[in-house]
Amino acid sequence: MILRIVYPYTDENEKYFIDTDKKYIDLIVSKYVPNDYNIIEVKPILDGFHQIICLKDNQYDITNYYDSYKITVDFKTHTVLGFNQCHEYIVNGLPKIDRNEAMEIAINYCENNNIKFNYSGIPLIELEVRKENDYFENNSLEGLNDIDLEIYANRQLERPLHCSYVVTFDDFSVLVDAYTGEIIGGDEFAASKDGASYYGTHKGKNTKYFTSSASNINSILNSLGYNSYTDSADNDNGVSLRRFVRGDGNNYAFAFSGHASPISLGNGLEYGYVRYLGLNDVTCCWKFVFLNGCNTAEDTRWRDAFGISGSSNGKIFLGWYKGIKLGTMLDFTGNLKHQVRRNPSKTFYSNVLRAIEKPGTYYYIRFWGDKNISGRV
Template sequence: MTKKIKRIPKLFLTLILSLFIVSTSHNLVFAQKQESLKDIKNPTDNVTLSESEKVLKIYNNYELNDIYEKSKVLLESLNLSKNKLDKIELMKDINKNKEFYRVTSDTSIIDFDTNYELLNITNFSNTNFSGKDIKSTNYTNKEVIRNSISLYKDKLINSKSDLINITSKITRALNIPTDYELIFNEPYDDDFWQLVWQKKLSNNLFNPYESVKVIINRENGSIESLYKFNEKPNVINESIFEEEAIKLSKEILDRGNSKSEIKTKLTIFKPNYFWTNGKYTESNDVRLSWLIKSSDIDIYIDAVTGEILGGGYIQSNEEGAAFGAVNIQFAKYQCDLATNGMRRLGYNTRDPIVNCSGNAIGNFLAGSSSYALYIACHGSPTQLSDRGNWYLNRSDIHGNWHFVFLDACLTGVDNGWASSFKIEGYSGRGFLGWANEIESYYSYLFSDNFWPKVGSMPLRKAAIEAANAVPGAGTTPIRYYGDSAYYGWAW
């Protein structure tokens, strides 16, 4: 029988303590304040390396003239550069074991692959860097807090018609081919708008791995983040058809709880071999595949060979219902990333505690020195659950939290959870949640991009960049509530 977590009042003490919990079906990271760090200055001068990046070599501009000139033209055509380019570096992504070039200007950073092809552009001219040491600032809520009520009259971008000139400018600057179509042109949240171009293949499918994703700042129309993907599928004509693909996926479908209608579609997918290896294994190839989808499981079947390519669980539940135990896969890995990220922000953390009970979770949530939390579980706008042993309602949350990431479906659909943690409406606090259902694989990819960036830029900027770095439209609907300048530092 599911046991409701007992409410325990949270006291205000000065003890420094941390907690990091992992269970087979949910994970929590608790951490407490340690110390404030020094204030930082302005755009790219004070953007630090992410944890996964390493500088291999610094070049003079004349040594890599092709990249220098290409960067200069890009920044000028996109209105992103105010002054000269500062430096060119050969970098290494340690996690992916890949080298790339980085060009830094006064306001923007551009990354190229080793063939000089554009990877991404990050604009920091709109980023508020003043929140690194919140003790030295005294902002009002109006100045730094993202309000959930949009003041559209103050924004330059309010509708698709406002973006006609911007989309034309991006198309020209990047020389986007004519077989790419603008498939997504919608508000991302109150402050950002998202554009997604994808290549339309001869079989009329769109390939998310040959695409351009852009986040536009709605206040001034400038590009906030731009990512370019360029990976072709192996084939475009299927040999395995829908009925056979469903049969091949039956054994995996039976592992889920849902008896809902099965949905299918032909799509393009990069294998993660989740169902085969029991973990996400990154692949370098892109495949034509069948997506077999129930309400709680995604399965991808190679449309030529019938091979099971991967997929994942959906991290959601129905509000107020009773659930069978379904594990959140590889949350241990994501919590390891979260632990490292929080330690980098000045929090003290412990190693994982396995198989904790609902009472233990409640006690830790009510801990007098708990200030930071990461949890990967099943969710809704009003409830978190492991689908079997415990559930947590918004009304069970007490205390004053500084940094909370609820890695569960629909926890960011509105500001309800952020308000329960007393984050919305306060400076020096930040909350992340998902505005829609989130598949565990895309949550995993987001974490892989987000946590290494933590500490190098404000949380909100890191979240936007991490979400935009994941292929596909609408795959990572992250939402941020709180102080837009806050880095997440312990204080």
């Protein structure tokens, strides 16, 4: 079996339970998972629990997280807490086009649509099951009300899955259907976008509290001068989000609206939990971070992961130091968007203070970083 164990903590007790329970992992997998699925990851989630992720073998070397088993366990008590299987897409047969043809299709599409692209050497080409998206459709979320935002987000979740070649140029990727050669979407990161505002799901569904909060924060980033975008973390189980957060040195602003804890950002389901991001997933250089979820500023772990301290010059971290209601998240981001637009020459910190002055509401928001910055950080 292929086993990749992820250590997000320096806590030796936590590491002990991982190191000494490989036999238990193998026992659980042999009991619950068919033999043609391999262990890919064992990673921590909430409350000290861990999740074992198994993907099905296929002879075509296609990465497919949409045909998987996930088992949630407590290593301390050797208890299985949850079991989830996903068989949304089954790989059947060899792709009809090869990697070179996929690269040619992607290049021709960009040239025919006047899309600028650059690549150093040969573009990276990976074969993955990915969800169709609207990357090349130029849809804007600006001006959409809460209901329309929720409708938009639900449509993205309902888009079909494809076995696709991910053709990656220097600053974005093109998704090419491996059977038909159709362009089914793309991804953008690093050099062309320096900010992103992602949102998660609530009990497995989109909610205006997360989609609209993410849209509000994206407007804030735009007002500050970032070339940012809004996207769902749930569309591809956090793959694009993690890719952005790993970055290449050109990403500066990141935000997430959804369920969270001091160690992970996820979809909020207790036992069917999907962890979009953990502490060890964060790399690159960050100037502005807003983790709009419960307990993200309960301690300094998220702040430290993004390289921001209480005395950082030219950097800002915003988070919540307690559990918060969904309406409060949306209310605060709306107030802050209004203040940033209304007072662009004022410091960001002063706009945060204005945003929390709404009578009758107390925000458990925590600000770390430079209190003297106005405009882009």
